[in-house]
Amino acid sequence: MYRTDRCGDLRAGDEGRVVTLCGWVQRIRELGGMVFIDLRDRYGITQLVFSRDIDNELCDRAVELGREFVISVSGRVTLRSNRNSQMPTGDVEIVVSDLEILNRSETPPFTVEDDTDGGDDLRMRYRYLDLRRPSVMQKIMLRHKMAREVRNYMDSNDFIEVETPVLYKSTPEGARDYVVPSRIHKGEFYALPQSPQTLKQLLMVAGFDRYYQIVRCFRDEDLRADRQPEFTQIDCELSFVTRDEIFTVFEGLARHLFTTILGREIERPFRRMPYSEAVSRYGTDKPDLRFGMPITEITDLVKGIGFQVFDNAGYTGAIVAPLCGNYSRKQIDELTGWVRRPQIGASGLIYIKSGSDGSVKSPVGKYFNDESLLHIAAEAGATGDDLTLIVSGDRDSALRALGELRLEMGRRLGLRDSDSFAPLWVVDFPLLEWDGDDGRYYAMHHPFTTPLEEDRHLLSDNPGKVRANAYDLVINGVEIGGGSLRIYDQDLQRELFSALGYSREQAEREFGFLMNAFRYGAPPHGGIAFGFDRWTALMGGGESIRDFIAFPKNNSARDVMIDSPSPLSDDQLAELSLRLRD
Numbered sequence: 001m002y003r004t005d006r007c008g009d010l011r012a013g014d015e016g017r018v019v020t021l022c023g024w025v026q027r028i029r030e031l032g033g034m035v036f037i038d039l040r041d042r043y044g045i046t047q048l049v050f051s052r053d054i055d056n057e058l059c060d061r062a063v064e065l066g067r068e069f070v071i072s073v074s075g076r077v078t079l080r081s082n083r084n085s086q087m088p089t090g091d092v093e094i095v096v097s098d099l100e101i102l103n104r105s106e107t108p109p110f111t112v113e114d115d116t117d118g119g120d121d122l123r124m125r126y127r128y129l130d131l132r133r134p135s136v137m138q139k140i141m142l143r144h145k146m147a148r149e150v151r152n153y154m155d156s157n158d159f160i161e162v163e164t165p166v167l168y169k170s171t172p173e174g175a176r177d178y179v180v181p182s183r184i185h186k187g188e189f190y191a192l193p194q195s196p197q198t199l200k201q202l203l204m205v206a207g208f209d210r211y212y213q214i215v216r217c218f219r220d221e222d223l224r225a226d227r228q229p230e231f232t233q234i235d236c237e238l239s240f241v242t243r244d245e246i247f248t249v250f251e252g253l254a255r256h257l258f259t260t261i262l263g264r265e266i267e268r269p270f271r272r273m274p275y276s277e278a279v280s281r282y283g284t285d286k287p288d289l290r291f292g293m294p295i296t297e298i299t300d301l302v303k304g305i306g307f308q309v310f311d312n313a314g315y316t317g318a319i320v321a322p323l324c325g326n327y328s329r330k331q332i333d334e335l336t337g338w339v340r341r342p343q344i345g346a347s348g349l350i351y352i353k354s355g356s357d358g359s360v361k362s363p364v365g366k367y368f369n370d371e372s373l374l375h376i377a378a379e380a381g382a383t384g385d386d387l388t389l390i391v392s393g394d395r396d397s398a399l400r401a402l403g404e405l406r407l408e409m410g411r412r413l414g415l416r417d418s419d420s421f422a423p424l425w426v427v428d429f430p431l432l433e434w435d436g437d438d439g440r441y442y443a444m445h446h447p448f449t450t451p452l453e454e455d456r457h458l459l460s461d462n463p464g465k466v467r468a469n470a471y472d473l474v475i476n477g478v479e480i481g482g483g484s485l486r487i488y489d490q491d492l493q494r495e496l497f498s499a500l501g502y503s504r505e506q507a508e509r510e511f512g513f514l515m516n517a518f519r520y521g522a523p524p525h526g527g528i529a530f531g532f533d534r535w536t537a538l539m540g541g542g543e544s545i546r547d548f549i550a551f552p553k554n555n556s557a558r559d560v561m562i563d564s565p566s567p568l569s570d571d572q573l574a575e576l577s578l579r580l581r582d
């Protein structure tokens with residue numbers, strides 16, 4: 001045996017035992033005639049003690065060790081005189097009697113500790129060292145626990161885990177595909193799946209009733225904190241279910257994860273909010289409901305007074321920052337600069353300060369008297385000592401800017417409590433969205449989503465007004481998952497393909513396999529796909545999913561550790577019948 005115990009195992013009750021530990025040297029301290037070493041493995045840290053009074057030569061060998069050396073030590077467990085309550089093993093130490101160097105290490109490019117001195121690029125280049133850090137290792141362990149509990153819950157609810165192909169077919173909807181050339185079929189390509197959408201529908205046609213899969217998916221799109229070119233979904237599909245039944249099942253999954261992972265209870269049923277309300281009240285289809293500060297439209301209140309910014313705008317809205325009526329001009333100017341940033345897109349910011357004594361102050365005071373300003377602020381929800389923040393512009397841009405400003409003010413005021421969770425279902429999304437550049441409609445989710453029955457008659461004459469039987473699970477402003485009830489009727493599927501601009505021949509060419517399956521008794525079905533990386537990051541209190549993935553790509557979709565993507569040799573290109581073009 002290399003070891004009798006692990007570095008996080010030993011406690012005061014082990015006093016007197018002779019043990020053997022293995023691990024990495026984290027820190028060395030020489031104090032007088034003693035050498036102290038912190039030995040680390042996945043399970044924790046144990047303090048080792050070398051005494052010159054016991055073995056001078058062993059102390060000399062200990063001093064020569066370096067950080068990240070892999071060693072094996074044997075010795076007796078003793079109680080520490082200066083116990084460390086911050087460490088689970090802080091009551092004990094090992095008085096070492098034998099030391100073996102299993103492998104040496106060069107000086108690492110950064111310290112392998114929670115508070116490392118390595119920047120993001122350096123840590124990603126040496127990710128195998130970064131993963132040794134306890135804080136990072138805990139994130140990967142959290143991911144493991146999440147996957148385990150997902151499987152436990154799904155198995156207990158009669159779901160069957162089925163693997164689907166990774167080498168798949170390119171489809172015209174969605175983001176760009178990653179493609180793989182075929183050596184055998186010259187000039188033809190596989191695509192890596194963006195989602196197993198059509199495959200899980202085929203499993204419903206096959207009669208599997210309840211399917212799930214923790215599956216890798218791939219999208220060639222621009223990256224940000226919550227996106228990676230390859231990511232993981234909890235992919236789910238059910239037959240003979242209504243939307244309410246789907247909500248019940250997956251609220252149960254959410255509750256199970258919060259209970260088993262965080263020891264937290266969350267209330268059910270989750271709140272439901274139409275897409276139109278989410279956008280108009282919170283400026284986004286994934287509202288953070290841990291705090292209030294909703295958007296109020298005040299367009300009619302401020303038009304026609306002579307202030308051109310309001311008069312020329314198609315929309316004017318406001319949010320109220322509570323107890324911020326004492327904000328200085330410098331603070332407001334800083335906020336104005338913040339909303340003018342390109343990623344926010346507002347042209348400016350108007351404010352109204354409401355005092356508890358009934359006073360009011362605003363840069364548009366020469367256009368509105370005090371009574372009008374107080375009325376506008378009150379309509380937006382302000383009382384004494386509040387700050388009303390106003391944005392004008394076209395409706396979509398102004399709402400988006402107000403939504404971002406609301407989140408920023410929530411952060412600045414400490415209202416976005418990381419220990420609080422506010423789940424909701426956003427429902428009744430638009431079925432289609434218009435692309436002015438292409439001059440056609442695209443499916444907001446995917447082209448297999450059913451319209452609401454009461455809107456189906458609009459599909460041929462006014463498709464932009466059709467609402468979808470689609471839904472997203474949102475927690476704390478993060479879209480955790482999305483799904484819909486699926487089309488299982490050939491006629492309705494052809495009608496939607498037509499609204500999307502597909503000819504009958506094109507639809508048959510791209511999706512004929514699915515349409516053919518519908519001819520053989522497709523059941524009513526629906527499902528959802530959860531972003532496993534996002535959900536894990538949310539549970540771990542992280543800002544980026546990258547921290548919860550063992551070997552992530554950077555913001556340029558590059559793995560800097562193994563230098564991927566990389567060129568192919570001329571021989572490889574020739575074997576695939578490919579030629580590169582400038």
